[in-house]
Amino acid sequence: MEGKEREAIAKISRGIRGTFLEGELILGGSSGLFGFPTEAPAFTEDLDFLIREDLVIGRGAEIVDSLSRLGYARTPDTPTFTSPGRPGFDLVGYSARDLTDHLSPPGALQVMVFGDLGVIMDMTESVDRDPGRMPALSPAGFCAVKLLTLRVEKGSKDKLQALLVIAERAKEPAFRDALRRILGRFDPDRRTDALADAQAAFLAIRGDPGFRDRGAEGYVAFLGKLEEGYAALSGLLSEPEHG
Numbered sequence: 001m002e003g004k005e006r007e008a009i010a011k012i013s014r015g016i017r018g019t020f021l022e023g024e025l026i027l028g029g030s031s032g033l034f035g036f037p038t039e040a041p042a043f044t045e046d047l048d049f050l051i052r053e054d055l056v057i058g059r060g061a062e063i064v065d066s067l068s069r070l071g072y073a074r075t076p077d078t079p080t081f082t083s084p085g086r087p088g089f090d091l092v093g094y095s096a097r098d099l100t101d102h103l104s105p106p107g108a109l110q111v112m113v114f115g116d117l118g119v120i121m122d123m124t125e126s127v128d129r130d131p132g133r134m135p136a137l138s139p140a141g142f143c144a145v146k147l148l149t150l151r152v153e154k155g156s157k158d159k160l161q162a163l164l165v166i167a168e169r170a171k172e173p174a175f176r177d178a179l180r181r182i183l184g185r186f187d188p189d190r191r192t193d194a195l196a197d198a199q200a201a202f203l204a205i206r207g208d209p210g211f212r213d214r215g216a217e218g219y220v221a222f223l224g225k226l227e228e229g230y231a232a233l234s235g236l237l238s239e240p241e242h243g
Contacts, residue, residue: 002034002042004086005034005044005047008047008086008087008089009031009134010134012025012089013133013134015069015070019066020066021063024055025049025050025051025134025135026049026051026121026135026136026137027049027134027135027137028049028092028136028145029046029090029092030043030048030157030158030161031047032142032145034136036128036136036138036139036142038164038165039164040161040165040222045087046087046088047090048089048090049089049091049092050091050092050093050121050137051063051091051093052096053093053098053111054095056091056093056104056109056110057104057107063108063109064108070083071083071086072089074109077110078090079091079092079109079111091109093112093117094113094117094121095113095118096118096121097118098113098118099116099118099119101114102115116148116186117145119186120141120148120182121141122185123181123182123185125140125181125182126144126178127141139168139169140175140178140179141182142161142162143165143166143179144179146158147159147183147194147197148186148190156200156204156219157219159197159200159202160201160202160205160219160226162198162233163198163226163229164219164226165229166232166233166236167226167229167232168225170229170236179236180236191237195233195234198230198233199230199234202227202229202230205220205223206223206227
C-alpha cells in the first residue's frame with residue numbers, strides 16, 4: 001500500500017502549491033515515515049497532516065473548499081477527508097498559544113489540538129522544509145512526537161516506530177542533538193515516562209513471539225533494531241543537555 005500513500009502525498013503537495021495551504025500542511029503521524037529516508041515501515045493506509053489551529057479557526061471553510069477541489073470530501077463533523085480509490089487523511093491541530101489538549105472552536109472545520117505538538121512544532125529542527133516537497137516532521141521531530149504521544153488505541157505502535165528511526169540514526173550527531181534539544185523542552189518526569197513507555201513496548205514485543213497489538217504486529221521482524229533503538233534512546237537521555 002505504501003506506493004499509494006506516497007502518490008497521494010505527492011498529488012496533494014502539487015495541488016496546494018501556490019495556495020495559502022502551501023507550507024501549512026505538515027506530514028505527520030505514522031505517515032511521517034514517508035517524509036524522510038527510512039527502512040521503518042509505516043504499516044498505515046491513512047495519512048495525517050498537522051495544521052495550525054489559528055489557520056483552522058480563521059480559514060476553515062477555505063481549507064475544506066480547497067481540499068474539495070483536489071477531490072477530497074470532508075466526513076461531516078470530523079477532520080477526516082476521503083476520496084474514492086485514494087488514501088484518506090486526517091487533519092491534526094497544533095498551537096503555539098494554547099498548549100493544552102483541546103478541540104478547536106466549532107466552525108466550518110474543527111480539529112483536535114494537541115499541546116505537546118505545539119511545543120515540538122515551535123522548534124525549527126522539528127520540521128524539514130525541503131523546496132519542492134511537502135513539509136514533514138524531521139526524523140528528530142517524528143521521534144519526539146511518537147515518544148511523547150499517549151494514545152491507548154494505538155498501543156505500542158508509536159513507540160516502536162520511534163525506536164526504529166532512532167536505531168537508524170543514532171550515530172548521526174545532528175539527529176542526536178536535535179532530538180535531545182526537542183525532548184529537553186519537556187520536564188524530566190515526562191522524559192522518564194517516555195523512556196519507560198518505549199521500554200514497555202520493546203519488552204512486550206520481545207517477550208511474545210506471537211505479538212498482537214493494534215497494527216504493530218509487523219514490527220516483530222525488527223526486534224534487533226528495536227533493541228538498538230531502545231539502548232540508543234536510553235543513552236541519549238542520560239547525556240547532559242547542552243546547546
